[in-house]
Each structure stands twice: as structure tokens, then as C-alpha cells.
Amino acid sequence: MKLPCEKVVWDVLPAIRASIAEELANCGLTQQEIARELDMAPSAVSQYLSKKRGYRIVFEDDVKESISQLALDIKEKRVTDIVPRVCRICTQLRAEGDRCGGHDTG
Template structure:
């Protein structure tokens, strides 16, 4: 049995981070800059972008928009508390229980 907290740590947070990384690259940041912004190794960014990590969750349009707005805010230097913003997106996902069932790990 996979507990909800396990799903968040293993599937949801990596998917959010991967989507943020992808959006930041789309905003023009290099993989090195994205790694610095997200406080992760450049190799992790590379794996996110190549879909080797963080690909198990399919986001609905509202969540995609929230991630896009966060990335734009990060690129513009308008994010004071990144952890809180990521938590907000995670809460948004958890409000829609169906998102948990879209995980490929449940298939």
C-alpha cells in the first residue's frame, strides 16, 4: 500500500519540480540557472527535462497555469518564498483527488 505522503514525496513533488524546471527553461534560463534557482544539481534538471524523472503525474490546466505563473515570477525575481509557492501548488493538486489516481505508479 502506498501512503499519500509517499506519493507526494516520490511522485507529486518531483513532477512539480520537473514542470517548474521546464517552464524556467522555456523562460530562457539555462539548465545551470534553473539548478541554482531550484537548489538542485544540474544533472537533476537534465533528468527532469529528458523525462527520466518527475513524469508520473499528469497535471490539469489549472495546475499547469499555476506552475507557469510561478516560473514567470521566479524568472522576474518576484518569489520570496519558493517552498510556500510549491506547497500551494501541491495543495491545489491534493484538492483534486483525481490527480492522485492519474499517477502511472498506480497503473
């Protein structure tokens, strides 16, 4: 049995990180800068950008927009703690259906 939280850890969060990294790269940040902003190793950023990690989920337009806005806010230094924003993006995914296991928590 795979719990919804396992799906989040193994599939959803890596996909969100990969999308944020890709958006930041599109904004002109280097892999080193992306790694620093997302508090991860440059090698992880490289894997995200080369689609070796975090490629299992394709996001709907509203989630893509949230990720794009977060990347822009990171680039423009308008956000210092990305955790609440990533949590909101994950919540958006849960509202869409079974991306995180499809179980209603309420």
C-alpha cells in the first residue's frame, strides 16, 4: 500500500522543485543561483533541469501559473521563505484530484 504522503514525497515535491528550477532557469538564473535559492545541491538542480528527476507529473495551468509566479517572486527577491508557497501549490494539486493519492482529508 502506498500512502498519499509517500506519493507527495516521491513524486509531487520533486515535480514541484523541478518546475520551480526550470522556471528560474528560464528567468536567467544559473544552476548555482537556483541551488542557493532552493537550498539544494547544484547536482540536484542539474538532475531536475535534465529531466532525470521530478518529471513524473504534468501540472494543470493554474498550478503552472502558481509555480511561475513563485519563481518570479524568488528571482525578484519578493519571497524569503518558499515553504508556505510550495505547500499552497501542493494543496492546489490535492484539490485537482488524485495527484496525491486521491483521498479526501476532510
